[in-house]
Amino acid sequence: MFKQATLEERRKYYREEWDIKQVPDFIGNFIENREFGFDHFGRGPNDRYKVFSTLDYLKRFLRSKTPFAAYCSVAYYQKPRRRDGWMKSELVFDVDAKDIPIRTCGCDDVCEICLNEAKEIVGGLIDTLKGDLGLKNMHLIYSGRGYHIRVIDDDVMGLGSDVRSQILKYIVGADVPKDKYDDAAGIYDLQHFSIPLGYPKVFTQRVKYGIFHLTEDSKLDDVNLKLLKDVIKYRNLLEDDEWGLFKNRIGPLRYKKIIKGIASLNMSLVDAKVSIDLKRILRLPSSLHSKVSMRCTEIKNIETFDPFKDAVPKFVWERED
Numbered sequence: 462m463f464k465q466a467t468l469e470e471r472r473k474y475y476r477e478e479w480d481i482k483q484v485p486d487f488i489g490n491f492i493e494n495r496e497f498g499f500d501h502f503g504r505g506p507n508d509r510y511k512v513f514s515t516l517d518y519l520k521r522f523l524r525s526k527t528p529f530a531a532y533c534s535v536a537y538y539q540k541p542r543r544r545d546g547w548m549k550s551e552l553v554f555d556v557d558a559k560d561i562p563i564r565t566c567g568c569d570d571v572c573e574i575c576l577n578e579a580k581e582i583v584g585g586l587i588d589t590l591k592g593d594l595g596l597k598n599m600h601l602i603y604s605g606r607g608y609h610i611r612v613i614d615d616d617v618m619g620l621g622s623d624v625r626s627q628i629l630k631y632i633v634g635a636d637v638p639k640d641k642y643d644d645a646a647g648i649y650d651l652q653h654f655s656i657p658l659g660y661p662k663v664f665t666q667r668v669k670y671g672i673f674h675l676t677e678d679s680k681l682d683d684v685n686l687k688l689l690k691d692v693i694k695y696r697n698l699l700e701d702d703e704w705g706l707f708k709n710r711i712g713p714l715r716y717k718k719i720i721k722g723i724a725s726l727n728m729s730l731v732d733a734k735v736s737i738d739l740k741r742i743l744r745l746p747s748s749l750h751s752k753v754s755m756r757c758t759e760i761k762n763i764e765t766f767d768p769f770k771d772a773v774p775k776f777v778w779e780r781e782d
């Protein structure tokens with residue numbers, strides 16, 4: 462694993478192990494409206510604008526070309542060969558283990574620890590998409606070195622980039638909620654952690670996750686090492702949600718700094734470019750991620766999914782070195 466697949470191994474994978482049935486229905490059912498793209502030499506997907514009118518043609522192509530990587534569009538087009546006549550696009554959130562801004566592993570690439578952290582983050586995002594935004598129809602894909610959440614509810618597939626960016630900011634907790642609320646009786650001070658619903662609740666959850674994954678090497682805007690160390694020292698108070706106490710220990714001004722720092726860091730939990738790009742191509746579930754020799758695969762049960770068991774192709778176990 463984490464070693465590049467040879468051409469021989471790719472052939473073995475597509476001709477002996479891969480099965481067209483592993484392509485999820487949500488892709489197969491609209492295959493004629495999608496653009497496919499391929500990377501044949503490991504230099505990026507430059508063979509694009511491919512269209513397959515049936516799964517059988519896709520099967521023949523993959524068996525004979527055994528590409529380094531295979532992708533398909535999140536968009537449906539009337540004329541996918543020209544990327545023309547855009548109909549709608551899946552709403553996608555891409556969490557790459559390598560790019561998580563707060564990783565406790567400190568590895569150079571990806572490892573078991575950061576892949577697990579990516580999975581935890583994705584679990585939180587899915588809860589918010591379902592619980593807060595009422596979305597129902599989504600598929601979770603292990604990409605080979607992270608996760609893709611692909612939402613196909615009709616309500617979101619027609620949305621433009623601006624709204625997608627707003628949804629992204631909401632679910633990752635990228636903005637510090639306001640703390641002044643007013644009504645006829647006057648102005649109230651309400652901290653995010655004392656509001657148990659809506660965006661403040663999401664924000665509180667994300668900040669908590671962030672605080673528990675800080676290390677002394679974490680880099681946050683406007684947060685010095687002394688503050689970082691104090692946050693780490695007192696964060697156990699948040700295990701019991703003692704936010705008020707935690708804020709007092711840190712001091713209100715420094716508390717503001719730390720939540721602001723985490724909010725801006727949250728923006729890089731998900732690759733925003735992928736979420737707002739209506740014409741993106743994404744790695745095809747069932748295909749081989751040749752760079753790391755893992756299978757891109759749909760996840761049926763996030764609780765039990767283990768990439769080191771469920772996404773490892775047979776040829777990896779058969780390697781001799």
Ligand SMILES: [Zn+2]
Nearest residue numbers: 566568572575
């Ligand atoms: Zn790692």
